[in-house]
Amino acid sequence: MNLTDHKKKLYDQLSEIHTLRGIDALLGWDQQVYMPPKASEGRAAQIEYVSLLTHRRFTEPEFIESVDVLAENLDQLSDDDRVNVREVKRALDRQRKLPDDFVAEKARASAIGYDTWVKTRPSSDFEAVKPVLAQIVDIARRETDLVGYTEHPYDALLDAFEPYSKLSAVKPLLTGLAERLRAIIPEIAADFEGIGDPEGAYDESRQYAMGREIASDLGYDFQSGRLDKTAHPFMTTIGRNDVRITTRYFEDNFLPALYGVIHETGHALYELGLPPDRLGTPCGEPVSMGVHESQSRLWENLIGRRCSFMEYLHRVFSKHFPEAAASMDENGLWMHANKVKPDLIRVEADEVTYTQHIVVRMLLEEALVSGSLQVDTLPEAWDDLYETYLGVRSPTLKDGVMQDVHWFSGAIGYFPSYALGNLYNSMMLQTAQKAIPDMDEQIARGDFSQILAWTRKNVHEHGMRFTGPDLIKRITGRDLESDTFAEYVAEKFGVTEPQRR
């Protein structure tokens, strides 16, 4: 086989894997959205079968050989081919280091962990889930040894979600930011004291119509997507021109569904903006979880919670809920949408305190992985860090260490991505604002096309051509930093940071 044959093998196989991943996404979407309850066992078998097929395609010796040969001849490849070979090889290299037995053991422990967590969380029964969590942590530690690392074992886990990132870079950024935020959160939170949820009754079908209208206005094409209802909001890509989002509804408060929609729309816009002729190859894939989160949180927070957006939002809100809108002006909307309060639950956290939730988890993950913390004392360690960063302790473990599914389902090293999204997007938006000086007028009018075009051109269209750190440098001329986000928060909420006074 010559290089052309190897390239053909690479792309044919990636195309098959892409098809299988889309099918897997449909099986998962349906499972969470419309599947009849008694079908769950049969569905699990279908999903497992597709995973197995995908794994087989990805580990086929002929495929691996082609990737290896191409990787040895990078200089003879086009730019895009080089990116694709680099990224496929990176994923393959990781996989090759993990024996089949290990992968199976991890999958089993993750499945049992998830099931156990679902059953034990309502009663905060940490003792019951502790053994499997200890096993998951042990597996994660072994994974770091198998994958290898040059600096810190945690890097081996982080790399699965945030390629080319290291704890030595991420940790100072996030802990440094958390320290600065810690100093100003009380002052910001004081401004929101007495602000409760918006009053009124919000019919679900009207919330749906409003969410749909706003997602459309942001640029989400309902000819290539859908908005459905699930217990937990998510975005999933089922295939070309098929990127779906979901949200959840509370009839006494329209904000969770609305910001769920905006957040998932941000994810969907990224997926729909990837170069269509590169789909299924790294050049047509998102950079990292952190960059993905930068796109969702850009629309949810930086755009969706700014002053000028309230002008637009109030207009749409008045259309769908005229009575409620009559008793809540743009300022009232802003206050409800931006309420800052140090609290227990990450997924309900505001844009300011969110980082603190992540830093707590990152520090605990680091300690668990390096062995300085054991699962036995995790609940206390959790509360101690919450006390430090947010001044709260969880009255029950279900709102404490048991609140997130991640660890219990085997995902350790994922959390930093959420907070890195804020660093990425605050730097991006600062640059975008220079390119679009009248951005706020556009937002107030409900015209988001230039912002979307900017993200398409600067982020989406590149796929994985640039790593996360390279991409932000290319856009802003600077390395990833947290100053921009800290300053954005201080300015938005009108506080002066102590060290800057």
Next chain:
Amino acid sequence: MNLTDHKKKLYDQLSEIHTLRGIDALLGWDQQVYMPPKASEGRAAQIEYVSLLTHRRFTEPEFIESVDVLAENLDQLSDDDRVNVREVKRALDRQRKLPDDFVAEKARASAIGYDTWVKTRPSSDFEAVKPVLAQIVDIARRETDLVGYTEHPYDALLDAFEPYSKLSAVKPLLTGLAERLRAIIPEIAADFEGIGDPEGAYDESRQYAMGREIASDLGYDFQSGRLDKTAHPFMTTIGRNDVRITTRYFEDNFLPALYGVIHETGHALYELGLPPDRLGTPCGEPVSMGVHESQSRLWENLIGRRCSFMEYLHRVFSKHFPEAAASMDENGLWMHANKVKPDLIRVEADEVTYTQHIVVRMLLEEALVSGSLQVDTLPEAWDDLYETYLGVRSPTLKDGVMQDVHWFSGAIGYFPSYALGNLYNSMMLQTAQKAIPDMDEQIARGDFSQILAWTRKNVHEHGMRFTGPDLIKRITGRDLESDTFAEYVAEKFGVTEPQRR
């Protein structure tokens, strides 16, 4: 490999194929129910890929060898294994006779035929679709030669839908029945003159609620199924405990949606009644399209349109549409639900004239396949037969020869199954009524459990253990005949057949 190994190979492979078919069903269901419009191209590729995988599993040399070895050692197998080997071998033998080139050519022509039909049907442009239809007929003729037959080439096509049936048996049954019906249709239709559609406005969501309630009452478990809305009603099996139905709604008439639901519920009850521990093997599969249709039409017509059902239906109808129900009593419901009228469209035909539509198609298929009729003169031949059997001619070809998708998408030999369903189920119900003497009292009460249990025990639970002809003999002690259906019609509509006068 010994017989045990071959059996393991057989069942492992069938299990994989079953999983793939369920995935294919989900891809198809989603395509028709919820898929965003722009996703159609990507979805087609996903469906094609799953078909290819299924085909590969089914034609894998090791699998074929195992089936062949088992087929040579039937005497050493259990009863169920024998059935499974017999049926898998039958399907394999058919497939082995069709070269890959031929299968690809047929798939291509069918896809083009379908697309062309969709585009040309609205304007009745038969000339535009004629070339591909001629090609499809030519392919069908070649298929009969490739598959082989002992009596009539049409048998080779019929066998794909109605295993073990031959034209020499089916044709006299259906044409004989059609002659008898032809003699009494005018008298029956005269009783319904002046009966139009039910008056009133029928909100879609209330129609949905009514359909759901009735399907539940019939025994359809919504924990293992769903009811959604599509352009054309269908039933599909996505996996164990996942059998879904759809219907379509007209807000000026509740009957099409309602009887669509009951019909598809009948199909779903059959699928859900197949032995769960045999799913994916012939012992857990339906006998034939005709027996499947016997179950849908049993509930739709024999149960759903009988007098005693109107007592139940009127109660449910009054709950969902109290105003409309106040001006329509049980007798009015019966008249609307049973209106007999010789007309043009098969899918809208009543239970009496339905056979005529099928016989027209069967005779045309026979003539096309044997070469005595060419596609050029098909439209006239169609109308001539409609004139003979129903006394109507189509003013436009879209309501004539172009009304059904079947031929244009490559399905020739399918139609008889629809009418055979009526023969099967009228004989079944006659027997069931002897076992359940107070059937009508039960139906009037809305208690369908004994009827369902009877079909489960006598039909569903056997899977393909008996062929269609054997099954009906086993149930009734008689060979499949059309007298029972003809007599049922004459009695129900209170007419005396001329030859019996």
